Amino acid sequence: MSTEEHVWRAHVVRRLRERNRKECDNFKEIIEQNNRLIDHVAQLKADNLKLSVENEQLRSAVSTGGSGTGSNVAIATLEKKLLSQQEELTDLHKRKGENSQMIVDLNQKMEQQRIIISEKEHSLTEQQTNNNRLRAEVQLLHSSLEELKKLNNTMLDEHTALQLAFSSLEDKLRGVQDENRRLLERLMQYKSKDADKLNEENESIIRKRSAKLKRDLEDAVREPGSSSNTSTSPGAASLQRNSSPAQFVGGLIGDEDFDEATINGAMEAIGLDDNEYISARFTAGEVCDNTRASIDTLKATGYLGQANPTKILMKFEAHENESHAVRWSPVERMVATGGADRKVKLWDIGKNSTEPRAILSGSSAGINSVDFDSTGAYILGTSNDYGARVWTVMDNRLRHTLTGHSGKVMAAKYVQEPIKVVTGSHDRTLKIWDLRSIACIETKFAGSSCNDLVTTDSLGSTIISGHYDKKIRFWDIRTEKQADDVLMPAKITSLDLSKDCNYLICSVRDDTIKLLDLRKNQVISTFTNEHFKISCDFARASFNSSGLKIACGSADGAIYIWNVNGFLEATLKGHSTAVNAVSWSPNNNMLASVGKNKRCTIYSES
Numbered sequence: 001m002s003t004e005e006h007v008w009r010a011h012v013v014r015r016l017r018e019r020n021r022k023e024c025d026n027f028k029e030i031i032e033q034n035n036r037l038i039d040h041v042a043q044l045k046a047d048n049l050k051l052s053v054e055n056e057q058l059r060s061a062v063s064t065g066g067s068g069t070g071s072n073v074a075i076a077t078l079e080k081k082l083l084s085q086q087e088e089l090t091d092l093h094k095r096k097g098e099n100s101q102m103i104v105d106l107n108q109k110m111e112q113q114r115i116i117i118s119e120k121e122h123s124l125t126e127q128q129t130n131n132n133r134l135r136a137e138v139q140l141l142h143s144s145l146e147e148l149k150k151l152n153n154t155m156l157d158e159h160t161a162l163q164l165a166f167s168s169l170e171d172k173l174r175g176v177q178d179e180n181r182r183l184l185e186r187l188m189q190y191k192s193k194d195a196d197k198l199n200e201e202n203e204s205i206i207r208k209r210s211a212k213l214k215r216d217l218e219d220a221v222r223e224p225g226s227s228s229n230t231s232t233s234p235g236a237a238s239l240q241r242n243s244s245p246a247q248f249v250g251g252l253i254g255d256e257d258f259d260e261a262t263i264n265g266a267m268e269a270i271g272l273d274d275n276e277y278i279s280a281r282f283t284a285g286e287v288c289d290n291t292r293a294s295i296d297t298l299k300a301t302g303y304l305g306q307a308n309p310t311k312i313l314m315k316f317e318a319h320e321n322e323s324h325a326v327r328w329s330p331v332e333r334m335v336a337t338g339g340a341d342r343k344v345k346l347w348d349i350g351k352n353s354t355e356p357r358a359i360l361s362g363s364s365a366g367i368n369s370v371d372f373d374s375t376g377a378y379i380l381g382t383s384n385d386y387g388a389r390v391w392t393v394m395d396n397r398l399r400h401t402l403t404g405h406s407g408k409v410m411a412a413k414y415v416q417e418p419i420k421v422v423t424g425s426h427d428r429t430l431k432i433w434d435l436r437s438i439a440c441i442e443t444k445f446a447g448s449s450c451n452d453l454v455t456t457d458s459l460g461s462t463i464i465s466g467h468y469d470k471k472i473r474f475w476d477i478r479t480e481k482q483a484d485d486v487l488m489p490a491k492i493t494s495l496d497l498s499k500d501c502n503y504l505i506c507s508v509r510d511d512t513i514k515l516l517d518l519r520k521n522q523v524i525s526t527f528t529n530e531h532f533k534i535s536c537d538f539a540r541a542s543f544n545s546s547g548l549k550i551a552c553g554s555a556d557g558a559i560y561i562w563n564v565n566g567f568l569e570a571t572l573k574g575h576s577t578a579v580n581a582v583s584w585s586p587n588n589n590m591l592a593s594v595g596k597n598k599r600c601t602i603y604s605e606s
Contacts, residue, residue, distance in 0.1 A: 022117070030099075030106055037096060044089060051082060308549070308561055308570040309591045309603035315574065316354040316600055318345060323594035324538065325369045328585045329393075331376035335583070335592050337600050338367030344381045344391065349590070349602055358396040362389055368538060369411045369452075373418055380421060382409035388423045390435065402433050404440050410538060411452045415463070415477070424450030424465050432477065444475055451538055452494045456501045456518075466492030466506060468537075472516075486521065488514060494540040498547035503564075505550055507541040509534055513552055515564065527562045535578035535595070544584040551591055553579020559593055559603075574601040 024031075058074055319339030326337050333350035334357065344360040344367055347353070365384035372379055378399070382388045388409050390400040407427030415422050420441075421433045430444040430453065448469035456462040463475040468491045474483035490510035497504055504516040511533050515525040533555040541552035549569070551561045557575035559582055562568050577597040584591055591603040 026110060026113070027106060030103060033099065034103070037092070037099060041092060041096075044085070044092065048085060048089070051078065051085065054078065055082070307589065307605050309589055309605055310570060310572065311604050312574050312601060313590070313604040314349065314352060314354065314600075314602040316347070317598055318347070318594055318600035319343065319598050321598060322580070322596045323598055323600060324367055324580055325381075325540070326581050326583045326592045326594045326600060327370045327372060328583050328587075328590075328592060329372050329376045330374055330586050333585070333587070333590075334376075335600065335602070336370045336372065336379055337594055338370045338381055339594075339598070340366035342366060342383070344370055344379065346379075346393070346396075347600065349592075358393075360391045360396055360398070362391075362398040362401065363387070365408070368409065369540075371413060373414050375418075378414075378418060380412050380414065382412045382423060384408040386425070386427075388412045388421065388433075390421070400435055400438055402431075402438070402440075404431060405429065407449070410450060413453055413455045413463075415455050422453065422455065422463055424453045426450070430463065430465060430475070442477070446473055451492055452540070454495045454497045454504070456497065464495060464497075464504065466495045468492075470508075472504075472506060484521065486516065486523070491537065493534055493537055496541055496543050498543050499545065500547065503543075503547060505541055505543060507534060507539055507552055509537065513541055513550060513562075515550070525564070525566055527560075527566060527568075529560055529568055531556060531558070532560050535580055538580070540581035540583075542582050542584050544589070545586045549584075551582045551584065553582050553593055553595065555579075557595065557597075559591070572603055574603065575599065 055078055058078060318337045320341040321339065323337055323339040325339075326335060328335055333348070335347045335349055336344060337347065338344045342361070342363045342365060344363075345356040346358040346360070348357045360379065360381070363381065363383040363385060368382045368384065370379060370381045372393075377393055379391050379393055380388065381391070386405045386408060387401060387403040389398060389402070391398055402421065402423065405423065405425040405427050407425045409423050409425045412421055412423040414420070415432065419435060421435060422430060423433065424430050424446075426449040428446055428448055428450070430446060430450060431440045432442040432444075433439065434441045444463075446465060446467060448467040448471065450465050450467055453463060453465040456464065461476065461478050463477065465473050465475070467473065470488045470491055472486040472488065472492065472495070474485070476483065488506060488508050489512075490508045492506055492508060494507045495504060502518055504518055506514045506516065508514060511528060513527040514523045515527070516522065517524045527550060531554070532552075535553060535555040539553060541550060543550060547564070549561055549563050551559055553559050553575070555578045557573070557577055557579060559572040559574070559579055560568060561570040561572070572591070572593075574593065575595045575597055577595055579593050579595040581595075582591060582593045589605055592600060593603070594600045
């Protein structure tokens with residue numbers, strides 16, 4: 001007998017025993033009782049038959065004339081015995097009926113147990129199927145885990161190799177940087193020597209020209225009518241002080257032998273002050289490149305254009321803790337500030353009031369930015385609670401709540417005001433909202449956290465956003481096309497547009513401010529200073545109303561003001577801690593700033 005046949009027979013025997021156990025064990029006692037009753041009934045029937053035979057025999061004996069007294073006694077005994085047997089038979093019939101009813105009840109219970117067993121078997125089958133499926137999944141997961149372990153080991157080996165290569169390249173980079181630094185120092189030394197030689201030559205030439213000019217001026221003053229004296233140099237005829245300043249300066253400008261140093265010497269010699277000189281230069285109709293360069297220099301150093309705000313007009317506690325945002329109203333002398341205390345506050349600067357004109361609430365987290373619409377009727381604020389809100393300035397009521405971002409909202413601007421708003425968030429998206437339906441109508445996926453954004457015009461046709469991944473992105477909402485990104489050297493903290501929308505400033509985390517020409521889409525200037533440090537990831541820089549000056553706060557509590565030609569014009573000291581945001585007034589030459597010390601400071605002209 002083979003092993004397989006033996007296993008099969010054992011399996012059949014085991015299943016038969018299991019069936020007998022399920023179907024017979026529950027009724028074994030009933031069957032035994034029933035068998036005993038059947039045997040007892042058979043015994044009683046045999047006894048009854050025996051008694052019947054004896055009864056017939058006795059009857060026949062009586063009928064044949066047997067002993068009367070003995071037969072009567074026997075008959076009485078038999079009748080008594082028959083009566084007891086009949087009673088016993090009746091009792092047995094009664095017990096048989098009870099047993100039959102018990103059998104019926106047990107049959108019903110057996111059917112119920114069969115149903116339950118069937119349900120259990122079905123459930124067991126399902127559980128076994130589920131168990132087999134889970135085992136297959138576990139096996140699959142085990143195989144996937146093994147593959148991932150192998151892949152992880154491979155990646156680890158590659159990472160180790162790359163780390164070694166990186167270390168080698170980093171060592172080479174350090175060597176190249178050291179060599180570059182040495183070469184740069186040598187180059188600076190050579191340039192310094194060349195500059196010293198050039199300065200010596202220029203000073204010699206300037207001294208000679210100044211002496212010559214002084215002699216010509218003295219001759220012209222002593223003999224104003226003499227033609228022989230005025231013909232000693234090409235520009236001598238124009239050096240008479242009795243002529244107008246414009247004629248005098250025009251004569252100097254027309255003489256190619258005179259540079260700026262010579263002109264300055266001539267100004268001192270005849271007593272012409274700076275204002276007269278500037279006016280005269282414009283009146284003289286200067287056209288040469290050297291003259292334009294000098295005028296640009298004068299303009300950059302503060303002789304032309306607006307004066308810088310240097311006086312602290314007001315200083316007040318704006319919020320309960322750190323202040324994050326500040327913005328001037330476009331129509332009033334009013335400032336809006338936002339802080340970590342979850343409030344937007346309006347301050348009436350025209351009345352010099354240190355009490356807030358209004359407190360706008362509704363946000364459940366700190367305020368990151370504030371902005372007015374062009375009419376000054378609405379104020380837009382963003383918050384760390386993943387939302388943006390719109391309030392009305394007239395009645396200080398919360399009009400709209402824009403929720404849908406999954407990260408803190410850093411900036412918001414009106415597009416197609418007052419219909420639409422665009423928001424930028426740390427969830428790496430920009431969302432455009434329709435304020436009529438209070439719904440997001442478009443989502444732009446930037447791929448990086450947005451720190452600030454601006455719109456190029458009132459129609460909001462182009463949105464410019466600055467991001468954590470060092471890129472400035474341009475979005476045209478009319479065509480839904482994205483222009484080429486501009487890459488900065490570090491992550492971007494803020495953006496601001498000039499009034500004509502031709503220039504964009506970008507504050508960068510490497511402690512510089514970049515000026516971009518949007519017509520060329522490239523950086524044209526960089527503003528920096530050895531003491532200037534960007535205070536935080538959301539530090540805000542600002543253009544003034546004329547677009548000629550740029551202001552930004554620093555981590556040392558100072559505000560640095562440059563003109564667009566790159567000259568640092570002023571440094572304002574009004575904060576004891578880092579400055580987070582500044583804003584120029586659009587209607588006058590005033591500057592507002594807020595910082596970590598909870599204060600808002602207003603600067604004006606001295």
